Amino acid sequence: MKHGLYTLLLLALGFLASAQTVYKDFEVDSAARPIGGLPLLEKFITVNRRMPYTAEVDRTKGIVILSGVIEPNGTVSEIKTLRSLRPDCDREAIRLLGGFNAWKPALKAGQPVRQQFTYTIRFTPTVSQQSEPGALTIYYSKEGHQIGDEAQAVFKLMTPVDTLGLPNGNPVLSKRDGNKWHKTIEYRFEKKPFMHTNTDDPSLPDSIQSTILTIKDPVFKSLNGIIYSLYSDGTPISRLNYVDGKEEGESIYYFNNGLVKRVEERLQDGKIQEWTWYPNGQLQQLLVRADNAIKPEETEFIAQWDLKGNQLVKDGNGTAHLWSKHDNQWIQETGAIKDRHKEGIWSGRLKNGSLVYRESYQQGTCLSGVAYYGTDSVAYTNAWQTPEFKGGMKGLGNYLSMNIHYPPEAAKAQIEGKVFVSFVVCEDGSLCDYEVIRSVHPSVDQEALRVVKASNGKWTPGSVRGRKVRVKYNLPINFLLQ
Incomplete structure (x- = not known):
């Protein structure tokens, strides 16, 4: 009996020692690796890296080399600095590497074990901006593109910032005149409470109390520059880039742990990756979609993984699991992806497993479906029906051309451009919540608003799975002198 207990004790101690041993990569049968491969770790580092603002001011450039331990459960521990750059960059490097806990652990004799590793994180100042204490300056070409060479710049935008690099004052746009810069416009900075609507994270409340930092044109009231939304503790919710009221470039959304949740990259063909x-x-x-995509055929699914690291969709083929909102409830959608599009039978279920809808797809197009609302069911052939002007796009074009009256003031000043008007098409087809989101000139904006308001009653409402819904609609209206 004693011999048996002694043997068990030795085995237990041996297992404990093995569990605590930290191996080198050459001492294991299979080395630890990031889930999805090294390129996905590098993508994570790239999108999450935040150059400390004082390091930007000093134009710091260099690397931080870290060591750490990849645990048997795929998390990272014991991160240490092997090569320092400067304290703030070192802290940022440790934050970055500590935030990536998605590793396939090392294996030895078929068992996951602890493995030591090293990783290098590079810091480089942003080329297209110049940072100084209390101010951030961005240079632009004549065409309005960001450039890094001040000597070639025609415009510069100087924004007062705090020690974290967040705006805290009115930005000033200046134009070059020889060797001098002359102020052309002072934008208006605002910091105010904001209720952030949660549309993509079922673990969070539907609405989140936050703070929004906005920069607006003082005349046209359109958003310009980088717009931040912040959680109550100051952690960013989103970082959006606006030009004349329209989102441009890259949009970034964050978890409340400070890591990036989603990045939207605008491609040259107008789509969003x-x-x-x-x-x-x-x-x-990873997916590609049309800007403001609503219909399934406007979205291409490229790759998807579950939380355990299993790849569900690869090269546009597989079985996908998506979270979305239906009738103000979170549902999980499941179905096949073929050649980047929904295919075959898709179903949506509540967290408790109750069936919400079942639809049939071919090459991303919904052929038919049935949705369940309590004890009622609704059959449909189009899952997402966008609002439409009666008479279609051709009818809308004819209506605008016949009803727009060019403001004399704008015509005399030779003012042309495209006004973007936002409004909501309600369940009964009526319009409300009008707003100019991209301005040209006050008189032109007012005419655009007038003609849109006059179209009230000429729209058919949108619907989702057989039920009419309120839909926000953005309408561009061109003003061109003949």
Whole structure:
């Protein structure tokens, strides 16, 4: 009996020693690796790296080399600095590497074990901006593109910032005149409470109390520059870039742990490439969609992983699991992806497993579906029906051309441009909540608003799965002198 207990004790001690041993990569049978491969870790580092503002001011450039331990459960521990750059960059490097906890652990004799590793993080100042204590300056070409060479710049935008690099005062746009810069416009900075609507994270409340930092044109009231939304503790919710009231470039959304949740990259063809991560740093999915995509055929699914690291969709084929909102409830959608599009039978269920809808797809197009609302069911052939002007786009074009009256003031000043008007098409087809989101000139904006308001009653409402819904609609209206 004693011999048996002694043997068990030795085995237990041996297992404990093995569990605590930290191996080198050459001492294991299979080395630890990031889920999805090294490129996905590098993508995570790139999108999450935040150059400390004082390091930007000093134009710091260099590397931080870190060591750490990849645990058997795929998390990272014991991160240490092997090569320092400067304290603030070192802290940022440790934050970055500590935020990525999506590793396939090392294996030895078929068992996951602890493995030591090293990783290098590079810091480089932003080329297209110049940072100084209390101010951030961005240079632009004549065409309005960001450039890094001040000597070639025609415009510069100087924004007062705090020690974190967040705006805290009115930005000033200046234009070059020889060797001098002359102020052309002072934008208006505002910091105010904001209720952030949660549309993509079922683990969070539907609405989140936050703070929004906005920069607006003082005349046209359109958003310009980088717009931040912040959680109550100051952690960013989103970082959006606006030009004359329209989102441009890259949009970034964050988890409340400070890591990036989603990045939207605007492509040259007008589409958006969307990367989404889990809170542990693992990539969740990669897709390409049309801007403001609503219909399934407007979205292309490229890759998707579950939280355990299993790849569900690869090269546009597989079985996908998506979270979305239906009738103000979170549902999980499941179905096949073929050649980047929904295919075959898709179903949506509540968290408790109750069936919400079942639809049939071919090459991303919904052929038919049935949705369940309590004891009622609704059959439909189009899952997403966007609002439409009666008479279609051709009818809308005819209506605008016949009803727009060019403001004399704008015509005399030879003012031309495209006004973007936002409004909501309600369930009964009526319009409300009008807003100019991209301005040209006050008189032109007012005419655009007038003609849109006059179209009230000429629209058919949108619907989702057989039920009419309120839909926000953005309408561009061109003003061109003949």
